[in-house]
Amino acid sequence: MTQSLKGIGASPGIAVARAFFLATERFVPARAAVADGKREVARFREAVAVSRDEVEAIRAAAEERFGADKAEIFEGHLMLLEDPDLIDAIEEKITDEAVNAEFALHEVAQSFIELLQSMEDELLRGRAVDIEDISSRMMSHLRGVPHMDLANLTEECVIVARDLTPSDTAQLNLAVVRGFITEVGSRTSHSAIMARSLEIPAIVGVGAAIYDVSENTVMIMDANEGLILINPTTEVLEAYQVKKQKDDQRRIGLAKLKDQPTLSRDGKQVELAANIGKLEDIQRAIDNGAEGIGLFRTEFLYMGRSSLPTEEEQFTSYKFVLEKMSPKPVVIRTLDIGGDKELPYMDLPKESNPFLGQRALRLCLDRQDLFRTQLRALLRASRYGNLKIMFPMIAVLEELLEAKRLLEEEKQNLIAEGVQLAEHIEVGMMVEIPAAAVSADLFAPEVDFFSIGTNDLIQYTMAADRMNENVAYLYQPWHPSLLRLIRLVIQAAETEGKWVGMCGEMAGDATAIPLLLGLGLHEFSMSAGSILPSRELIGQLNQAQWSAYADQALRMRSTQEITQFVEQIRNGVNS
């Protein structure tokens, strides 16, 4: 009978193969008294030295196979093998307590493993596996037992294990290993990260149920769903063979799009960018083929600390993003704080209506010290890449002009100080307030670009709080009112030869994309994971035709009519 297990899909894909159990029984040494402490320490040092040579060999092989980035973990292992708090502590224990090296190693390593495993940070809990990795290696040398080597696997299999150590994953024989399943772990554990870079399916965090799987059992793992089927029936097996083939093809197709431009079927080019809110999101954006960063939220620099970030701190962060993306564009939004996003150290007054209160640029224009620091940091970083500065929450032209004036002043100050800046820095604004959308023609001559922030634009247009469930029905991105506002903005920009992006949820939505393409949107900024599917979708759409469809949609009476209309056309195209 088919039995199923659930886990966390950590690396996508489908695999069908027999289970190979990686023995994970841990050796617990007994305490033994040692008369000659010096000799015991020497024996331990020998085990450390042999382990170091082995890890160095694995590091060199991993560097060749996966690049310096992935080999970095073994540099960490080499350091652990020299760490005073680990190695010296073990030697001291051997000498002070006159115990055997195995016992001392186990005790000291275990105390660190337990300490790390008890930590809240998922990433750090995952680091316990590094200590397990090197201590089990040292232990096998002390005991004269060979260390299990996954490079020697010869039969096609799915590996089932408690967890895979970095040296396990680095040595996987990819000719036969179809995927792996682990009892512990999360999307951020080392084995999960490795699986994604090796592009093999992985399901982690399945729990103790993995021990119900017996060696050599045929199993299906659908890592897209985090689903494992054990002993599947012939029908299920056949269905999955077909599903796997389709899935593999789709993945290969999407991967091919990674470095391609985004073109509609009739050859109109648009740009797909990523929204990021932390520096660590950049890699995901790059891995998913982002053509730029369409929205870099700077709030993270200000949150979770006890004082304002300095100019130098901000400069370092901006420079990092710009260099990393260069020559691709990075749109950095100036601080969008106040209202519901609080900073305890700023002591902002409580407002009864925070979304309509002094937030974002309104606050920055009032607290110019804060704003000028950010502008200086941005300007100084400008020469390290393709920077575009964007101001949020603008309702009237005076706000934009005042922000631009302050920017220009800081620019002149820096030039006077002899600081080198980029020759040209585009300056744009978010369009998230209906007042700005309907009068976009007044703003267009004064900006290089607009970026439509749909989440706020919807709530302000509908006058409906997006957190209030009772009015959630008014959150209607495809409503004619929204589409009309978007068209006004695009038309105003085009008259002045400026570009328009969108950086809300809507930009990555498969129903909205055909209409937005039809309306003439130039840049779509979305979460990284949506980029490749969106690029594929746009490749199937005829921009000129959708321009006509969008005109029709604008005259419809409701969201429902519009979504049905889009679906009908899409289904027609696909059939």
Next chain:
Amino acid sequence: MVSQTFTILNPTGFHVRPTKTFVQTASTFPCKITLINKGKKVNGKSSLSMLTLGIAANEEVTLEIDGEQEEQALEALGKLLTGIHE
């Protein structure tokens, strides 16, 4: 003894690579180097102990240095704490 507090900017916090550079640099100084974060104190010459602090991005870390060349150590290590490491 000298001490100063820094904010970590590195996007992934203070993990393997930055810790490695930090410990290597710390080990070139004769003085005693202590790191304090979230009320915990550890040896700045041990990457393992530094790891157990779980220093995340945007957190504040205090460096306490005592002994010969403490001023130079503070300057060199402070730079590493606030830098961005790839």
